[in-house]
Amino acid sequence: MLTYEDLQLFIDGRSREPASRRRADVLDPADGHRITTMPLGDAADVDAAVAAARRAFDEGPWPRLAPRERGRVLTRVAALIREHADELVERESHDVGKPVTLARVVDVETAAQQYEHAAALAQTSDGAVRHIPIPSFAYTLREPVGVVGAITPFNFPLILSSTKIGAALAAGCTVVHKPADDTPLSALFMAKLLQQAGVPDGVVNVVTGTGADVGEALLRHRGVDKIAFTGSTAIGRHAASVAGEHLKPVTMELGGNGAHLVFADADVESAVGAVIKAFVFNTGQFCMAGPRLLVQRPLLETLVGILEQAVPGVPVGDPRDPATVVGPMAGDRHLKKVEEYVALARSEGARIVCGGERPRMAGPLAEGTFYSPTVITDLSPDSRVVQEEVFGPVLTVQAFDTEAEAVAMANATPYGLAAGLHTTDLARAHRVAAALQAGIVWVNDWALLDPAIPFGGVKQSGFGREYGPESLESYTRSKSVVVAMPPQAGDEGAGR
Numbered sequence: 172m173l174t175y176e177d178l179q180l181f182i183d184g185r186s187r188e189p190a191s192r193r194r195a196d197v198l199d200p201a202d203g204h205r206i207t208t209m210p211l212g213d214a215a216d217v218d219a220a221v222a223a224a225r226r227a228f229d230e231g232p233w234p235r236l237a238p239r240e241r242g243r244v245l246t247r248v249a250a251l252i253r254e255h256a257d258e259l260v261e262r263e264s265h266d267v268g269k270p271v272t273l274a275r276v277v278d279v280e281t282a283a284q285q286y287e288h289a290a291a292l293a294q295t296s297d298g299a300v301r302h303i304p305i306p307s308f309a310y311t312l313r314e315p316v317g318v319v320g321a322i323t324p325f326n327f328p329l330i331l332s333s334t335k336i337g338a339a340l341a342a343g344c345t346v347v348h349k350p351a352d353d354t355p356l357s358a359l360f361m362a363k364l365l366q367q368a369g370v371p372d373g374v375v376n377v378v379t380g381t382g383a384d385v386g387e388a389l390l391r392h393r394g395v396d397k398i399a400f401t402g403s404t405a406i407g408r409h410a411a412s413v414a415g416e417h418l419k420p421v422t423m424e425l426g427g428n429g430a431h432l433v434f435a436d437a438d439v440e441s442a443v444g445a446v447i448k449a450f451v452f453n454t455g456q457f458c459m460a461g462p463r464l465l466v467q468r469p470l471l472e473t474l475v476g477i478l479e480q481a482v483p484g485v486p487v488g489d490p491r492d493p494a495t496v497v498g499p500m501a502g503d504r505h506l507k508k509v510e511e512y513v514a515l516a517r518s519e520g521a522r523i524v525c526g527g528e529r530p531r532m533a534g535p536l537a538e539g540t541f542y543s544p545t546v547i548t549d550l551s552p553d554s555r556v557v558q559e560e561v562f563g564p565v566l567t568v569q570a571f572d573t574e575a576e577a578v579a580m581a582n583a584t585p586y587g588l589a590a591g592l593h594t595t596d597l598a599r600a601h602r603v604a605a606a607l608q609a610g611i612v613w614v615n616d617w618a619l620l621d622p623a624i625p626f627g628g629v630k631q632s633g634f635g636r637e638y639g640p641e642s643l644e645s646y647t648r649s650k651s652v653v654v655a656m657p658p659q660a661g662d663e664g665a666g667r
């Protein structure tokens with residue numbers, strides 16, 4: 172069984188014990204064994220981390236480096252991620268229960284790509300000349316916002332921290348990162364890789380611990396200039412209101428409950444692949460999942476029949492087996508939530524087409540938090556199981572008759588993160604994509620993502636965009652400079 176040395180906070184370029192000396196166990200969700208212990212930071216550690224980040228921003232070299240130099244360092248981070256891929260895969264798999272193949276192909280590779288993208292972005296931050304009708308030379312500069320408090324959730328620890336830290340560093344900001352309460356491994360490992368790549372001490376600090384202690388202290392700290400939050404809508408709402416009291420700019424990447432529309436003219440084979448991917452990917456613990464399947468009525472019975480046959484064949488099992496597609500839920504609290512929603516569906520008279528229970532696992536995996544991919548029909552569209560974010564491998568299926576009805580059903584939840592549709596009618600694809608309330612819409616597939624494509628939510632899924640050039644904007648602000656250019660004698664009118 173894998174175990175690591177006890178973890179330490181990372182502040183001002185050094186590993187250190189938390190001020191409280193308190194620790195919590197980090198458990199492997201595949202079999203419940205203790206991997207290590209993590210420090211439970213508190214406000215005193217946040218103070219120390221913010222002081223280091225503040226110094227690094229106000230006096231240190233990082234914000235003052237030529238953008239190209241920052242880009243070079245970020246390129247080295249990407250190379251180090253690939254060099255240390257095995258260690259990162261191992262950490263992400265034991266911490267979150269991710270299948271190793273997923274962790275390697277998606278998490279580690281995407282993190283490397285995020286830093287590469289950030290390296291390129293670093294060199295694109297610039298301003299613009301503005302021509303105005305007064306004798307002057309007017310231009311804008313983009314400058315880094317300052318110290319960023321980055322708060323991330325449990326489901327993609329490495330990718331989501333890389334997204335925020337990469338873009339923040341590209342902009343010239345410094346960072347205090349708070350990973351999720353129970354998935355600290357990759358964040359603390361990455362802090363050392365960043366240092367090895369040449370990120371100066373104090374520029375990236377990691378404080379682990381609970382949201383109530385570390386997260387709250389970060390939100391309220393006067394030395395933090397911006398909050399970049401990814402997590403649930405409930406906590407995001409709280410975080411935005413606390414940041415609002417302090418007039419701190421925020422980006423909010425929150426929950427989702429994506430609708431996946433299949434029209435009767437769709438290519439059924441490719442739609443089925445996408446439908447399954449959209450709800451089992453990362454064991455359904457995916458903000459951009461598509462857990463609400465909406466099928467045009469003539470195709471309903473056929474599609475449900477195919478899912479009934481295909482879904483039980485999705486390999487669920489040991490995350491260390493390269494053939495595994497669905498690993499355990501990331502922990503007990505996540506498993507219990509899924510079980511409660513499925514029990515609710517049963518109590519409402521729904522039909523459980525497949526799954527609906529924990530699979531039987533052998534040996535140490537019997538202690539793991541596994542749940543079988545589950546397909547549910549015959550639920551009212553108003554059911555909480557349809558309306559809320561279940562965040563597990565659970566798909567609900569509803570029928571629609573017309574395009575207008577499909578769009579109305581798709582938009583009838585408070586969320587608006589991702590959506591998708593399958594059709595062979597090109598005009599319909601564009602029409603429906605425009606009508607869906609979501610930050611990203613996929614046509615004839617699901618989860619096509621790249622660091623160059625901005626993503627973020629609408630409605631209760633948040634605001635602000637990460638990925639793409641938009642990510643740099645959210646870590647910079649515009650400053651206007653207007654230089655008076657009075658006309659010289661004998662030169663009236665010049666420069667107007």
Ligand code: NAD
Nearest residue numbers: 323324325350351382386387402403406424425426427458
């Ligand atoms: P969560 O909201 O419980 O926690 C997110 C982070 O907030 C954690 O680091 C947590 O410790 C911290 N936190 C908790 N209380 C806090 C407080 N009072 N002050 C400050 N910080 C606090 O979310 P989770 O369960 O870790 O992650 C799952 C959720 O994240 C889902 O809703 C999912 O949709 C969402 N998510 C969204 C995106 C996106 O890009 N939109 C990406 C991944 C996950």
